[in-house]
Amino acid sequence: MAEPVVARKIYLRAYAALLGLTLATTLLAFLDMGRFNTIVALVIAVIQASLIAGVFMQALYESALVRVILGGGVLWFLILITLTMTDYLTRSR
Amino acid sequence: MAGMWIFLVTEIMMFGALFMAYAVYRLGHPLAFAAASRDMNIVLGSINTAILITSSLTMALAAAAAQEGGLRPAKWLLAATILIGAVFLAIKFVEYYLHYRDHQVPGFWFETNLPDPGGVQMFYVFYFIMTGLHAIHMIVGIGLLAALLIMTECGRFSRVYHSPVVVTGLYWGFVDIVWIFLFAIFYLPGLHLHG
Numbered sequence: 008m009a010e011p012v013v014a015r016k017i018y019l020r021a022y023a024a025l026l027g028l029t030l031a032t033t034l035l036a037f038l039d040m041g042r043f044n045t046i047v048a049l050v051i052a053v054i055q056a057s058l059i060a061g062v063f064m065q066a067l068y069e070s071a072l073v074r075v076i077l078g079g080g081v082l083w084f085l086i087l088i089t090l091t092m093t094d095y096l097t098r099s100r
Numbered sequence: 101m102a103g104m105w106i107f108l109v110t111e112i113m114m115f116g117a118l119f120m121a122y123a124v125y126r127l128g129h130p131l132a133f134a135a136a137s138r139d140m141n142i143v144l145g146s147i148n149t150a151i152l153i154t155s156s157l158t159m160a161l162a163a164a165a166a167q168e169g170g171l172r173p174a175k176w177l178l179a180a181t182i183l184i185g186a187v188f189l190a191i192k193f194v195e196y197y198l199h200y201r202d203h204q205v206p207g208f209w210f211e212t213n214l215p216d217p218g219g220v221q222m223f224y225v226f227y228f229i230m231t232g233l234h235a236i237h238m239i240v241g242i243g244l245l246a247a248l249l250i251m252t253e254c255g256r257f258s259r260v261y262h263s264p265v266v267v268t269g270l271y272w273g274f275v276d277i278v279w280i281f282l283f284a285i286f287y288l289p290g291l292h293l294h295g
Binding site for chain 2: 013015018019021022025026029030032033036037038039040044045048049051052055056059060062063064069070072073076077079080081083084087088091092095096
């Protein structure tokens, strides 16, 4: 199995970005942005997760099979969230 | 490789159900969850996030070194990953102790002055179950890394055979991703109330 080895420089850039985003999400959370607090925190978390999966776990360089497996997992999770939220977010209070 | 990804997808299902349940309860008790989150230790939490990201870097570098057949750097990077992972767990357990001391563990001893004590208690139920499950994954990961370290020391890996290192790297990266989201949903929601 000959996986392509990513250049060390790319790992270090991803690492710097991950630390920067951790600092950013922590500082942004101190601002009162109403419902956008949650949205901003989750968007930054998704970006960080993508960096870890894509670069550190080399998902970007994987075969189509692995991409389908990963995509399937994420898709099923989104179905879980979306269908449940169609209920809980639309209830009259 | 694909096998480990399939396993990780089953892990997404397991943690995903917990995230889903958390979201439902947070929608039911938004103020209690924000107020409870304010009592999280953001200094320890954010430092631990940076620590775990650092361990993901050393793990990724260890896998890359193993792929190139560089067993010496791989060995040191694996050892560094174990050490940094252990520091994460140590800080996590300090946090658990502080919650225990402050009567924030759900159950008979639970105490809070916040409104909606039931909602606050549910926040801590999710906090302990989800970070606890994450900590168990970390302990398993450290065990796997220790086995890899011994195997590397015994010269079991080479440029041709190194899959165990790469596959464990996938697992370690996944555990880091879970923590990124745990940090976002437990530590961040109450910060704006400090102002």
